[in-house]
Amino acid sequence: MKTFVSALMVLMLAAASQSARADEVAERGRYLSVAADCVACHTSPKQGKPYAGGYAIASPLGEIWASNITPSKxxxxxxxxxxxxxxxxxxxxxKDGAHLYPAMPYTSYAKLTDEDIHALYTYFMKDVAPVDxxxxxTELPFPFSIRQSMAVWNLLFLDKETFKPDAGKxxxxxxxxxxxxxxxxxxxxHSPRGLMMQEVGGKAFAGGSLGDWYAPNITSHPVSGVGGWSDAELAQYLKTGRVAGKAxxxxxxxxxxxxxxxxxxxxDIAAIVAYLRTVPAVAxxxxxxxxxxxxxxAAAPGEQPVRGTGAALASxxxxxSGLCASCHGSRGEGSRDGYYPSLVHNTTVGMTRPQNLIATIIGGVDRDVQGEHALMPHFSKGSFVQDLSDADIAAVATYVRTQFGPGDQVTEAQVALTRAGGEKPLLAKIARLWLPMLIVAVLALVGVVLLARRAWKKRKDRRAAA
Ligand code: HEC
Ligand code: HEC
Ligand code: HEC
Structure with a gap:
């Protein structure tokens, strides 16, 4: 009897420690899912249930909807x-063999280790509530509706190697x-994309257009990138989304x-910063x-030089004065407590392209970080302040760029383009013409050649081994 009881206890203890281990793995998986931001795309912003899908990623080829990745059968x-x-x-x-579009960032996740995939899988299956x-x-226009064409794309642009630590670092x-x-x-x-929407090698992190917004150059270049930021400033930006005098x-x-x-x-934030420091500078x-x-x-009231003349600048x-100064100050100095940021020494105002300044005026800012809410009203349709026309936005953006930034003229056409979702890449512009068919045909041909070469090399290796 005694041995039976102690055997039972050993078994129970083993089961308990196993489930504790599973909890631990799932908890690590949860953390990884946060770092990978799976929730951002896989949850509808309209109070959707976690991971049940319903978020459209605006790709230049059309909207790509993220799937339901809850453990619903x-x-x-x-x-x-x-x-x-x-x-x-x-x-x-x-699972059904169809290819996903690279709006799902599997080209980055390809680096994930088996151990981390196991933890993520455990978390999704064990702790995420199924939503039926x-x-x-997703319905993209032809020829992009053919998911199989992504097989060829992957052959060309997907690096399947998981992350290998560099022993010298x-x-x-x-x-x-x-x-x-x-x-x-x-x-x-943050990386620019090429003709086929692939990330351009050799220019990693040199800046990429997201349509309306532009993700700036974050290479270590001191002028073009973030080389001029301190470690503490970068860490604070990533953790809180705001650094006075920077962005x-x-x-x-x-x-x-x-x-x-x-x-x-x-x-982990410190590790990200340490790595960013070493990203090769791209000018x-x-x-x-x-x-x-x-x-x-530093200019005192009345000492701020008024730059430029002309009717547009005056308007x-x-x-x-009417729409921005109440928060950002008449000299763009921001509020004393820093809640309303300064527009001088501000990357959105000073960057080479006015795109993000225009996008901010059109879309406002709405950021919630650990209960701290940063809210700037938008100035487009439905605004509770004012719905500004393209001409108005161009005028106020030109004023801001002239007083506080590099001083270029912002045009109505630039505003209209940002409002319409930004510059379309060549691939999207020609989407409805004959050229994409030619591209698919050429890619298919390249694919066949690559596959044949791989098969030939395998046969050669096998022969060499024999
Ligand atoms: C930048 C947006 C984005 C992020 C971040 C993202 N996904 Fe996705 N994911 C998508 C989109 C879009 C699709 C659907 C693509 C399609 O239909 O071709 C998708 C599809 C999937 C699928 C295929 C499901 C099916 O059967 O259709 C799985 C599994 C998946 N994602 C898991 C994840 C996990 C796990 C993470 C975090 C590690 C993640 N995703 C992060 C955008 C994203
Ligand atoms: C979904 C797209 C997206 C992802 C993912 C993303 N960024 Fe950004 N990032 C942006 C955009 C857009 C801006 C410009 C924001 C603004 O000016 O308000 C930006 C701005 C920045 C800036 C400020 C640069 C400046 O000059 O103002 C830094 C630093 C940065 N990102 C680092 C990172 C790092 C590191 C990662 C990964 C851990 C990352 N970003 C992931 C889109 C992204
Ligand atoms: C009601 C107050 C308010 C008004 C009015 C306002 N802003 Fe803002 N603005 C904010 C807040 C709050 C933020 C975000 C602060 C943060 O991110 O921490 C912000 C951010 C910005 C940024 C930086 C955005 C980024 O993502 O980098 C710019 C540029 C800007 N505002 C320009 C303007 C212009 C131009 C106007 C007038 C057309 C204007 N703002 C009107 C409150 C305001």
Whole structure:
């Protein structure tokens, strides 16, 4: 009897420690899902249920809707094995074999280790509530509706190698590299994209257009990138989304900070900063001064030089006094407590392109970080302040750029373009013409050649081994 009881106790203890271990793994998976910001795309911003889909990613080719990735057996990934999950997250292939569009950042997640995939899978299956609701379907125009064309794209642009630490670098640097290049997928926004929408090699983190917003150059370049920021400033920006005298996070960066970066451990933020320091500098030939270095912060009232003349600038000045000065100050100095940021020494005002300044006026700022809310009203349709026309926005933006920034003229056409979602890449412009068919045909041909070469090399290796 005694031995039976003690055997039972050993068994119970073993079961308890196993479930504690599973809890631990799921908890690590939860943290990884935060660092990877899975929730940002897979949850509807309209108070959607977590991970049930319903968020449209505006791609230049059309809207791509994120799937329901709750463990629902009917509408989510409840029937995914861990292998299926790994294939979707790292290779962009669904359980049914169809290819995902790279709006799902699997090109970055390809770096994830098996251990981290296991933790993520455990978390999703164990701790995420299943939601039996269908997510919105994605319908892109032909030829992009052919998901199989992504197989060729992957062959050309997907690097399937998981992260390999660099033994010559510190543990902190390696952790940073893993976060920046993999989990936190910074490059998916901050790297420029080429003709086929791939990230351009050799120009990593040199700045990328997201349509309306522009994700700036964050290479180590002191003028074009963030080389002029201190470690503490970078860390504070990532954690809180605001650094006085440097920048605030709006657009997609506000979401990244709210959902993900503000919730990371300080060591992980420090690792990201350490890695960013070593990203090879890429110069922007148009940048003559760091974006945060424009404007005369020290000028006393009445001493701020009024630059430029002309009717547009005058009407921009009137608009600024009426609509912006109450918060940002008549000299752009911001409020004393810093809640309303200074527009002098502000990267959004000083960067080479006026795109983010225009996007801020059109869309406002709405960022919630650990209960701290940064809210600037928008000035487009439905605004509780004023719905500004393209001409008005061009005028006030020109005034702001002239008084506090590099002093270029912002045109109505630039405002109209940002309002319409930004410059379309060539691939999207030609989407409805014959050229994409030619591109697909050429890509298919390249694919066939690559596949044939791979098969030939395998056969050669096999022969060499025999
Ligand atoms: C930047 C947006 C974005 C982020 C971040 C993101 N996803 Fe996705 N994901 C998508 C989109 C969009 C799709 C659907 C793509 C399509 O239909 O081709 C998708 C599809 C998927 C699928 C395929 C499900 C199916 O059967 O359709 C899985 C699994 C998945 N994501 C898991 C994840 C996980 C896990 C994370 C975090 C580690 C994550 N995603 C982060 C955008 C994102
Ligand atoms: C969803 C797209 C997106 C992702 C993901 C993203 N960023 Fe950003 N980032 C932006 C945008 C857009 C801005 C400009 C925000 C503004 O000016 O209000 C920005 C701004 C920044 C800035 C300030 C630069 C300046 O000159 O003002 C830094 C630093 C930065 N991001 C670092 C990162 C890092 C590090 C990561 C990954 C951990 C990351 N970002 C992920 C879109 C993104
Ligand atoms: C009701 C107050 C208020 C008004 C009016 C206002 N702003 Fe703002 N503005 C803010 C707040 C709050 C932020 C965000 C601060 C933060 O991110 O921490 C902000 C941020 C900004 C930024 C930086 C955005 C970024 O993402 O980098 C710019 C540029 C800006 N405002 C310009 C303007 C202009 C131009 C006007 C007039 C057309 C204006 N603001 C009107 C409160 C205001």
């Amino acid at each position: 009917s509408h989510g990934i409840g029937l995914y094995s861990e292998d299926d999950f790994a294939k979707a997250v790292r290779e962009g292939v669904r 609701e269908e997510a919105h379907a 510190s543990a902190q640097w390696n952790r940073g590299a893993y976060l920046v290049e993999g989990l936190a997928h910074c490059s998916s926004c 605030q996070a709006g657009g997609g960066m506000a979401e990244a900070v709210s959902n993900s970066l503000s919730k990371l451990q300080d060591e 922007d030939p148009d940048a003559t001064r760091a974006a945060f270095a424009w404007g005369d912060a 921009g000045g009137v608009l600024y």
